Amino acid sequence: MTDPNxxxxxxxxxxxxxxxxRDQDVDLLFGYPGGAVLPIYDAxxxxxxxRHILVRHEQGAVHAAEGYARSSGKxxxxxxTSGPGATNAVTGLTDALLDSIPLVCFTGQVPTHLIGSDAFxxxxxxxxxxxxxxxxxxxxxxxxxxxxxxxxFYVAKSGRPGPVVIDIPKDIQFASGAYSGPGAIEExxxxxxxxxxxxxxxxxxxxxxxxxxxxxxVFYTGGGIINAGxxxxxxxxxxxxxTGFPVTSTLMGLGAFPANNPQWLGMLGMHGxxxxxxxxxxCDVMINLGARFDDRIxxxxxxxxxxxxKIHVDIDPSSINKxxxxxxxxxxxxxxxxxxxxxxxxxxxxxxxAAALKAWWGEITKxxxxxxxxYRNSTExxxxxxxxxxxxxxxxxxxxxxxxxxxxxxxxxAQHFHFNEPNRWMTSGGLGTMGYGLPAAxxxxxxxxxxxxxxxxxxxxILMNMQEMSTAAQYRLPVKVFILNNEYMGMVRQWxxxxxxxxxxxxxxAALPDFVKLADxxxxxxxxxxxxxxxxxxxxxxxxxxxxxxxxxxxAKEENCFPMIPSGKAHNEMILPDFSGEVGNVIDAKGKQxx
Amino acid sequence: xxxxxxxxxxxxxxxxxxxxxxPERRTYCVLVDNEPGVLARIAGMFSGRGYNIESLTxxxxxxxxxxxxxxxxxxxxxxxxxxIEAQLDRLVPVHRVVNLSAKPxxxxxxxxxxxxxxxxxxxxxxxxxxAFGARPVDATLESFVFEITGASEDVERxxxxxxxxxxxxxSRTGAAAIARGSEGL
Numbered sequence: 001m002t003d004p005n006x007x008x009x010x011x012x013x014x015x016x017x018x019x020x021x022r023d024q025d026v027d028l029l030f031g032y033p034g035g036a037v038l039p040i041y042d043a044x045x046x047x048x049x050x051r052h053i054l055v056r057h058e059q060g061a062v063h064a065a066e067g068y069a070r071s072s073g074k075x076x077x078x079x080x081t082s083g084p085g086a087t088n089a090v091t092g093l094t095d096a097l098l099d100s101i102p103l104v105c106f107t108g109q110v111p112t113h114l115i116g117s118d119a120f121x122x123x124x125x126x127x128x129x130x131x132x133x134x135x136x137x138x139x140x141x142x143x144x145x146x147x148x149x150x151x152x153f154y155v156a157k158s159g160r161p162g163p164v165v166i167d168i169p170k171d172i173q174f175a176s177g178a179y180s181g182p183g184a185i186e187e188x189x190x191x192x193x194x195x196x197x198x199x200x201x202x203x204x205x206x207x208x209x210x211x212x213x214x215x216x217x218v219f220y221t222g223g224g225i226i227n228a229g230x231x232x233x234x235x236x237x238x239x240x241x242x243t244g245f246p247v248t249s250t251l252m253g254l255g256a257f258p259a260n261n262p263q264w265l266g267m268l269g270m271h272g273x274x275x276x277x278x279x280x281x282x283c284d285v286m287i288n289l290g291a292r293f294d295d296r297i298x299x300x301x302x303x304x305x306x307x308x309x310k311i312h313v314d315i316d317p318s319s320i321n322k323x324x325x326x327x328x329x330x331x332x333x334x335x336x337x338x339x340x341x342x343x344x345x346x347x348x349x350x351x352x353x354a355a356a357l358k359a360w361w362g363e364i365t366k367x368x369x370x371x372x373x374x375y376r377n378s379t380e381x382x383x384x385x386x387x388x389x390x391x392x393x394x395x396x397x398x399x400x401x402x403x404x405x406x407x408x409x410x411x412x413x414a415q416h417f418h419f420n421e422p423n424r425w426m427t428s429g430g431l432g433t434m435g436y437g438l439p440a441a442x443x444x445x446x447x448x449x450x451x452x453x454x455x456x457x458x459x460x461x462i463l464m465n466m467q468e469m470s471t472a473a474q475y476r477l478p479v480k481v482f483i484l485n486n487e488y489m490g491m492v493r494q495w496x497x498x499x500x501x502x503x504x505x506x507x508x509x510a511a512l513p514d515f516v517k518l519a520d521x522x523x524x525x526x527x528x529x530x531x532x533x534x535x536x537x538x539x540x541x542x543x544x545x546x547x548x549x550x551x552x553x554x555x556a557k558e559e560n561c562f563p564m565i566p567s568g569k570a571h572n573e574m575i576l577p578d579f580s581g582e583v584g585n586v587i588d589a590k591g592k593q594x595x
Numbered sequence: 596x597x598x599x600x601x602x603x604x605x606x607x608x609x610x611x612x613x614x615x616x617x618p619e620r621r622t623y624c625v626l627v628d629n630e631p632g633v634l635a636r637i638a639g640m641f642s643g644r645g646y647n648i649e650s651l652t653x654x655x656x657x658x659x660x661x662x663x664x665x666x667x668x669x670x671x672x673x674x675x676x677x678x679i680e681a682q683l684d685r686l687v688p689v690h691r692v693v694n695l696s697a698k699p700x701x702x703x704x705x706x707x708x709x710x711x712x713x714x715x716x717x718x719x720x721x722x723x724x725x726a727f728g729a730r731p732v733d734a735t736l737e738s739f740v741f742e743i744t745g746a747s748e749d750v751e752r753x754x755x756x757x758x759x760x761x762x763x764x765x766s767r768t769g770a771a772a773i774a775r776g777s778e779g780l
Contacts, residue, residue, distance in 0.1 A: 126632060127632075130632070131639060131643050134687070135686075135687040138631065138632070140631075190687070192627075192628060192688055192689060193688075317681050318684075320681075321677060
């Protein structure tokens, strides 16, 4: 990168932070100032190449960076102060760790000589964030700072992506030293951290041979495909096309395979479709590409896909055989491995067993005809599923990014909003963080100024990071908050109905704000709709409005999110929407202990 | 689906629930960068994921490269032990993880054992110490401190015998281990 003969530039630690960000192609970061990061804020003030987005709460900064990263494929950057700044970021960091989102989070720290003295706004940031980051650093010497920053970006984005924290004491920000660019880590790699990108050829060949013999195959894809970049999604489409195998995906992988493709089975797992789950249960060869056999996917482990041979492609070796023991584990990046799989398939002129595949598709078609996402619509009240369906229909043909909060609305969005492209769907999957959607929408909107960005929310979740409406207003970000307002923490209420005899302990959203007035207060536009007949017009009004909108969509209050695999049950024990029994009896005592 | 005979058709990975996987003991050698917090990362990974540490020994072994060698004795079922290996390997400052239980290896630990006794007890303590190759490193007219180095089981047996004679206290290191033969890690 830099000429070794030119003397290194000398600058302060704060200037190094800004300079290193520039060398890492950062054009935007999310943050909140405070005493321990003032020198960095001063350095930001004196330049124009990096834009700082001021959030209203540090948790919002991290989720916004996640939305930015997930929708753009770049590293999200966060800057917060010491103490409460860092502790407020913890939820977002944990969220990014569980969903493998690449982030670099700079935290201020009290000066080195005060560390350990319980100084004002001091906390053990590296201690606290050790468990919720992929890696973290406390910078104790100015000489180490440039190397650490570039290393942090490398660790965040390579291998299985994740959040990295760099804790910088205030005296280090003021200290001056020699800056060095990212050349060393980019050329030589890390001394101990060396992720494997290419899969083992012999295993890939064995996996493809197994696929060619399959009679009832299924692709089970996940967020790893999204993280591997758009090329991985393209390769998945090609591989599915040449094999003719059905494809399902986890919540995190939606969009990698187009929902309008006939080979698409819909999402799998706890609220997945009947056809996806039964295909998983009955398959003879399962090809897991970048998913991690999460408990929301597998249901009861000892009854999970009992008759199948399993292939698992994952960039993280610890994911393989963690929850489910597989026959062929391949450590590698999805894009590289799928490309090689296609190569082997073509080289050996494999052909899928057409007769067996036809019979398999016959079974799948039968399961599909159960219409597991069906619901009874109403002319009196807006059904939440209907609201999502209309939102999908009325936004078709546009570049639309969807984020969500967590709960029923999130599952309905995953079921009824159909994604045909990767990086258009941002949701908190692993951690299940209420309050994720609005800041994530802000991040996605900043990455895609031309896109229609909608946070599909619940009335309870949205209140968790409502303050970020102020951020949207400040930067004139036209994000749309589409609230499915059923006046309950819907998923909690549903579980209480299923598990606790309908005793709705503390799950009613009492004393809700008037969301239309709230929109007004936040310099946004407010819309309320309770009438199914008026819904389309109201949604159009939201889409057309040039600024931020809060849409208060009053929906049926006690609608359950089906289909559902009750906790402790297997894929073939789903509750379908036409279930006529007593829902309070479907979960046994053992299942009740699970989450 | 028709019931299948597990062994005939597919090798199911789900073991019969009546079949219990027995926990086994395993020794890992972990080569890490000797940087602040590295031990907390290792120990935190064990506690955060609910794994056992039976003993842990750590010291910088290559000063010029700032490399420390950690010997961890842990226990669990085979699946858990394999997961521990993968999780250790995933930590950024970890260079290598080697399962020393999978190869011929030597494991040693050191103990300082304080024994109180007079007359015949004192003589017996000394005789036993000689039999075990333990060295007296401190003595008064009514006590000894022995230094013993050996496999964990030998150290354990020596301590048990001393208990009968008049054990006061023990200070023990964890195991340090190394593979046999000419090859390094």
